[in-house]
Amino acid sequence: MEIINQMELRFLSLPENEAFARVAVSAFAVQLNPTLDVLADIKTAVSEAVTNAIVHGYENETGMIAITSALLDDGMLEVSVSDTGKGIDDIARAMQPFFTTQPEKERSGMGFSVMQTFMDHVTVESAPGRGTTVRMKKRLQEK
Amino acid sequence: MEHERKNDTVTARITGELDHCSAQTIRRELDMMITEPGVRNLVLDLKDMTFMDSSGIGVILGRYRQLRDRGGSVAVKNMNPQVERVFTLSGMRQVIKTM
Ligand SMILES: Nc1ncnc2c1ncn2[C@@H]1O[C@H](COP(=O)(O)OP(=O)(O)OP(=O)(O)O)[C@@H](O)[C@H]1O
Ligand SMILES: [Mg+2]
Numbered sequence: 001m002e003i004i005n006q007m008e009l010r011f012l013s014l015p016e017n018e019a020f021a022r023v024a025v026s027a028f029a030v031q032l033n034p035t036l037d038v039l040a041d042i043k044t045a046v047s048e049a050v051t052n053a054i055v056h057g058y059e060n061e062t063g064m065i066a067i068t069s070a071l072l073d074d075g076m077l078e079v080s081v082s083d084t085g086k087g088i089d090d091i092a093r094a095m096q097p098f099f100t101t102q103p104e105k106e107r108s109g110m111g112f113s114v115m116q117t118f119m120d121h122v123t124v125e126s127a128p129g130r131g132t133t134v135r136m137k138k139r140l141q142e143k
Numbered sequence: 144m145e146h147e148r149k150n151d152t153v154t155a156r157i158t159g160e161l162d163h164c165s166a167q168t169i170r171r172e173l174d175m176m177i178t179e180p181g182v183r184n185l186v187l188d189l190k191d192m193t194f195m196d197s198s199g200i201g202v203i204l205g206r207y208r209q210l211r212d213r214g215g216s217v218a219v220k221n222m223n224p225q226v227e228r229v230f231t232l233s234g235m236r237q238v239i240k241t242m
Contacts, residue, residue: 015162015163015164016164018162018163018164019160019162019164037224037225040224040225043194043225044194044196044225044228044229047162047194047196048196048197051162051163051196051197051198054163055163105201106166106170106201106202106204106205107197107198107201108197108200108201108204108233110197110200110232110233111196111197113232114196114197114229114232117228117232118228
């Protein structure tokens with residue numbers, strides 16, 4: 001697989017950047033002519049990952065969020081969303097539907113389920129105290 | 144937020160995007176409407192809501208829990224396809240009527 005285009009974004013973990021980040025990634029993906037439904041899926045999944053970095057990763061502080069995105073010659077989009085925040089100790093548990101550490105803030109524990117449903121592939125790497133990277137793939141074009 | 148009251152039901156129209164950034168304001172406005180004396184039911188008209196993620200699930204379910212505890216309900220109408228997918232995935236269909 002060859003990378004045909006690539007981009008990187010870095011921004012502060014402010015809620016105002018959630019819309020910016022999801023629109024930027026979907027605008028980047030437009031080059032491979034995906035359907036509107038596919039673009040909506042990408043926007044939603046990126047919004048989940050970025051929101052998690054803001055509300056969980058950095059919780060009561062502000063840090064940097066990095067997004068890298070690549071278009072591959074087999075018609076796939078790869079996106080990774082990274083923070084250097086508090087990290088996740090039990091990734092499998094965090095990814096279960098309805099698991100949340102913030103029920104008092106009306107979180108419902110559905111973010112990872114949305115990412116997994118809306119993207120073709122999701123993996124999470126995390127280390128407590130070091131941060132979290134969510135990698136996602138989505139097919140933009142039939143082969 | 145545009146809204147309209149008829150007997151014990153408030154219909155509110157959410158416009159734009161419902162994410163973590165906008166959730167706090169939308170939550171506060173909806174809570175003002177549903178804590179008016181005599182209000183038991185909330186209808187959310189989502190015709191002009193262009194985007195929702197899991198933060199929106201939290202906002203809708205939070206209002207649902209408050210009204211349910213007072214014997215009321217929440218219903219939604221006019222969801223766009225993206226919003227409907229998030230709505231269905233979250234299992235909200237079981238407790239929130241669509242009309
Ligand atoms: N970037 C992150 N850093 C630290 N913890 C995280 C991160 N992302 C997710 N988590 C942990 O994983 C849990 C589940 O995340 P998920 O997005 O599925 O649900 P949520 O954010 O709690 O609720 P919702 O997304 O429905 O508002 C979170 O409650 C949090 O404990
Ligand atoms: Mg989340």
